[in-house]
Amino acid sequence: MEKLKLMLVDDEERFLETTKKLLTKAGYEALTASSGEESLELLGMHTVHVVVLDVKMPGMDGLETLKKIKTLYPLTEVIMLTGHATVEDAVDGMKSGASDYVMKPCDINDLLGRVEEAFRRRKGIEERISMAQARSYVKSPREILRQKAE
Amino acid sequence: MQENHYFSLKRKILASMLITPLVPFVLAAVVAYEHFSISTKADAVSKMERIVEDHAGLVDTFLKERKADLGFVAEAYGYESLSDQKTLSQVFKILQKESNAFLDLGIFDQAGVHVAYHGPYELAGKLYSDSQWFNQVRKNGSYVSDIFKGFRKVPHFVIAIAQKDEDRTWVLRATIDPYLFTEVVEKVRMGKTGEAYILNQEGVFQTSRRSGGDLMELDPAAENLLTQHHGARSCILKDKNASEYLYVTTWLPSQPWLLVARQETSDTFADLNQAGFWVLIIALVGGAMISVLAFYMSNRIIARIQQADQEKSQLNQQLVVAGRLAEIGEMSSGFAHEINNPLQIIRAESALIDTIIPDLKKRGELQESEDSRDMEDSLEQIKKQVDRCASITSAILKFARQKDLTPQTIDLCETLPEVTHMIARKAELDGVALSLQTEPPPIRVNADPAQLQQVLLNLINNAIYAMVDRHGTAGGGELKLDCNREGDKAVIRVKDNGGGISQENMEKIFTPFFSTKPVGKGTGLGLSICYGIIEKMGGNITVNSEPGVGTEFVITLPAAG
Numbered sequence: 001m002e003k004l005k006l007m008l009v010d011d012e013e014r015f016l017e018t019t020k021k022l023l024t025k026a027g028y029e030a031l032t033a034s035s036g037e038e039s040l041e042l043l044g045m046h047t048v049h050v051v052v053l054d055v056k057m058p059g060m061d062g063l064e065t066l067k068k069i070k071t072l073y074p075l076t077e078v079i080m081l082t083g084h085a086t087v088e089d090a091v092d093g094m095k096s097g098a099s100d101y102v103m104k105p106c107d108i109n110d111l112l113g114r115v116e117e118a119f120r121r122r123k124g125i126e127e128r129i130s131m132a133q134a135r136s137y138v139k140s141p142r143e144i145l146r147q148k149a150e
Numbered sequence: 151m152q153e154n155h156y157f158s159l160k161r162k163i164l165a166s167m168l169i170t171p172l173v174p175f176v177l178a179a180v181v182a183y184e185h186f187s188i189s190t191k192a193d194a195v196s197k198m199e200r201i202v203e204d205h206a207g208l209v210d211t212f213l214k215e216r217k218a219d220l221g222f223v224a225e226a227y228g229y230e231s232l233s234d235q236k237t238l239s240q241v242f243k244i245l246q247k248e249s250n251a252f253l254d255l256g257i258f259d260q261a262g263v264h265v266a267y268h269g270p271y272e273l274a275g276k277l278y279s280d281s282q283w284f285n286q287v288r289k290n291g292s293y294v295s296d297i298f299k300g301f302r303k304v305p306h307f308v309i310a311i312a313q314k315d316e317d318r319t320w321v322l323r324a325t326i327d328p329y330l331f332t333e334v335v336e337k338v339r340m341g342k343t344g345e346a347y348i349l350n351q352e353g354v355f356q357t358s359r360r361s362g363g364d365l366m367e368l369d370p371a372a373e374n375l376l377t378q379h380h381g382a383r384s385c386i387l388k389d390k391n392a393s394e395y396l397y398v399t400t401w402l403p404s405q406p407w408l409l410v411a412r413q414e415t416s417d418t419f420a421d422l423n424q425a426g427f428w429v430l431i432i433a434l435v436g437g438a439m440i441s442v443l444a445f446y447m448s449n450r451i452i453a454r455i456q457q458a459d460q461e462k463s464q465l466n467q468q469l470v471v472a473g474r475l476a477e478i479g480e481m482s483s484g485f486a487h488e489i490n491n492p493l494q495i496i497r498a499e500s501a502l503i504d505t506i507i508p509d510l511k512k513r514g515e516l517q518e519s520e521d522s523r524d525m526e527d528s529l530e531q532i533k534k535q536v537d538r539c540a541s542i543t544s545a546i547l548k549f550a551r552q553k554d555l556t557p558q559t560i561d562l563c564e565t566l567p568e569v570t571h572m573i574a575r576k577a578e579l580d581g582v583a584l585s586l587q588t589e590p591p592p593i594r595v596n597a598d599p600a601q602l603q604q605v606l607l608n609l610i611n612n613a614i615y616a617m618v619d620r621h622g623t624a625g626g627g628e629l630k631l632d633c634n635r636e637g638d639k640a641v642i643r644v645k646d647n648g649g650g651i652s653q654e655n656m657e658k659i660f661t662p663f664f665s666t667k668p669v670g671k672g673t674g675l676g677l678s679i680c681y682g683i684i685e686k687m688g689g690n691i692t693v694n695s696e697p698g699v700g701t702e703f704v705i706t707l708p709a710a711g
Contacts, residue, residue: 022501
C-alpha cells in the first residue's frame with residue numbers, strides 16, 4: 001500500500017510548521033509550501049497525493065494555484081482551506097476541480113478525515129486507470145484467433 | 151434662508167396662478183361689457199330718436215289740423231257771415247267740438263281791425279295792423295305764433311290764416327290753449343324720467359316741462375340744443391344738479407320749433423347698468439374664487455415641496471448612516487477574516503500539544519498530577535475559546551458579506567435560532583433570559599436573510615436595552631421570541647418585560663432619528679429602517695406596549711409556498 005503524501009500550502013509559516021509536526025506525529029509524510037509558486041515547484045519534484053491549499057495568499061492566490069495544479073497534475077486531489085465563511089469561494093474552487101473545502105479555523109482531525117477520503121478517491125481512480133491499461137495489454141481470445149487466421 | 155426660499159417660491163407660484171387666469175378673465179369681462187354697452191347705448195338712443203321723430207310728426211300734424219280747421223271755417227262761412235258775432239260764436243262751438251284746444255276765435259279785416267271776436271276777453275275793435283303776427287299771416291297765408299302774453303297777460307299762442315277774397319284779404323285767428331298743447335307734446339313717455347317739450351328758436355319753453363321749466367322761461371340747456379339739423383339729433387348734457395341727461399331733438403317740419411325729449415341717462419341705460427352690475431358681481435365672485443383657489447393651491451404645492459425636501463434630506467441622512475454602516479460591515483468582515491488565520495494557528499498549536507502530552511506521559515516525562523490536569527484543562531479551555539471566536543467570526547462574516555439583497559425562501563425555524571444564537575451571549579451578560587419558541591418547521595417566507603437578521607437584532611437589542619434599564623443586569627429581564635403561522639402569514643413576536651413605551655413616544659417610534667436613548671447611544675435609525683425593510687418584504691411591523699409592563703413587537707410576513 002502506497003503511503004499518503006500530502007502537501008500544505010499556506011502563507012502562515014507557523015501554521016505550516018506546527019501542522020507538519022502534527023502530521024508527522026500522526027505518521028503522514030507532509031510537504032509544506034508558503035506560496036503557490038513554491039507549491040508548484042515542489043510538485044514537480046515530489047509525488048503528492050493530496051494538496052491542502054489556502055485560498056487567500058499573497059502573490060498567486062489559491063484559486064489560481066488550484067487551476068495550475070489541476071492542469072499540470074490532474075490526478076492530484078486538492079482540498080481548499082478558506083478563511084471566508086461563505087461558500088462562494090469554495091464553490092468556485094470545486095468548479096475548478098477541488099475535491100473538498102474546509103473552513104478556517106479547522107480541527108486537525110476533521111482535516112485529516114477529509115484528506116484520507118480524498119486519498120481513497122485518488123487511489124480508486126488510479127486503480128481504475130491501471131486496470132484499463134492492463135486490459136489493453138491483455139488481448140482478448142477473439143483477437144488472438146483473428147491474428148492466427150491471418 | 152430656507153424659509154425665504156419657500157416664501158419667494160410661493161410668491162411666484164401664487165402670482166402666476168393669480169395672473170394667468172385673472173388677466174384673460176378681466177379682459178373678457180371688460181371687452182364684453184364694453185361691446186355690450188356700446189350696442190345697448192346705440193340701441194337706446196336710436197329707439198329714442200325714432201320715438202322723437204314720430205312724435206314731432208304728431209305735434210306738427212296737430213298744428214296743421216288746427217290750421218286746416220280754420221281754413222275750412224273761413225272757406226265755408228266767408229267773411230260776411232263770420233263778421234257776425236252770432237255766427238262766429240256758433241262756428242267757435244263747432245270748432246270746439248272738433249278740438250277743445252281752441253280758446254277763442256276772432257276775425258280781422260284788411261286793415262287789421264278786430265271785427266268780431268268770440269272768447270273770454272274784450273278784444274273786438276282793437277287794431278292789429280302793426281302787429282308782427284298780422285303782417286306775417288298776410289304775407290305767408292298762415293301763421294303760428296310763439297307763446298306770448300299779449301293783451302291778456304297770460305301765456306298763449308295763436309294760429310291765424312289769411313283768406314283772400316277777390317277784393318280783400320281778411321284774417322281768421324284762434325288762440326290755442328298752451329296747457330292742452332303741452333299735454334299733446336307731453337304724451338311721450340320714456341321710462342321714469344323721460345319727458346318731451348318744445349323750445350322756440352330763442353330757446354324759450356313753448357310747453358312746460360314736467361321736471362321744472364314753465365312756459366316762456368328760457369331753457370338753461372338751450373344754447374347746446376339750438377343747432378340747425380335735419381332729423382333727430384342726440385347729445386348727453388349735464389344739468390345744474392349734475393345729473394346726466396340724454397337729449398334727443400328734432401325741428402318740427404312746419405314750424406321753427408324744436409321738439410326736445412330728454413331722459414336721465416341712468417334711466418335710459420338702466421338695462422346696461424343692470425348688466426354692468428351683474429358683470430361686476432360675476433367678476434368679483436369669479437375673481438374671489440380664482441384668488442382663493444390660487445392661495446389654496448400654492449399653499450398645498452409649497453407644503454408638498456417642503457415635505458418632499460424634508461423627506462429628501464432625511465433620506466440623505468439615512469443614506470449617510472447606511473453608508474457608514476456598510477463600511478463598518480466591510481471592515482468587520484476584513485477583521486473577522488484576518489482573525490481566522492491566528493485562530494487556525496492557535497488550534498493547530500493546541501492540537502500539537504494535545505498529541506505531545508500522551509507521548510510525554512508514555513515516556514514518563516509527565517507525571518499525572520493536579521498540575522498536569524490543570525494544564526490539560528486549560529488546553530481544553532483554549533480549544534473551547536477558539537471555537538467560540540470561530541463562531542463569532544463566522545457570524546460576522548455571514549452578516550457582513552450578504553450585501554446583495556436577494557429575497558429567497560427561508561425557513562424562519564432556521565433563521566431565528568441563528569439570530570438568537572448571535573445575541574445569546576450578550577443577553578446572558580445583561581441578565582436577560584432569552585427564549586425562542588417556534589412551531590414545527592418549516593415556516594417559510596420570502597425575505598433577504600441578512601435584512602431579516604438586522605431587523606430582529608435591532609428589536610432584540612432595543613428590548614435588552616429596555617430591560618436592563620428597568621431591571622439592571624442582575625437578572626429579571628425576560629425576552630420571549632415566538633414564531634407562528636397564522637393563515638397565510640408568518641408572525642414573529644418579540645416580547646420583553648422592559649419599561650415599555652410612553653404614549654407620546656408610541657406615535658413617533660417609527661419616524662427616522664427618533665430615539666429615547668441618550669445622545670451617542672443610538673442613531674435613532676433603527677426602527678424606521680426596520681419598518682422600511684419589513685414593508686419592502688410585503689409585511690408589516692406593529693407595536694403594543696404598556697408602560698411598566700413591557701413591549702411587544704409583531705412582525706407579520708406573507709408566508710411563502
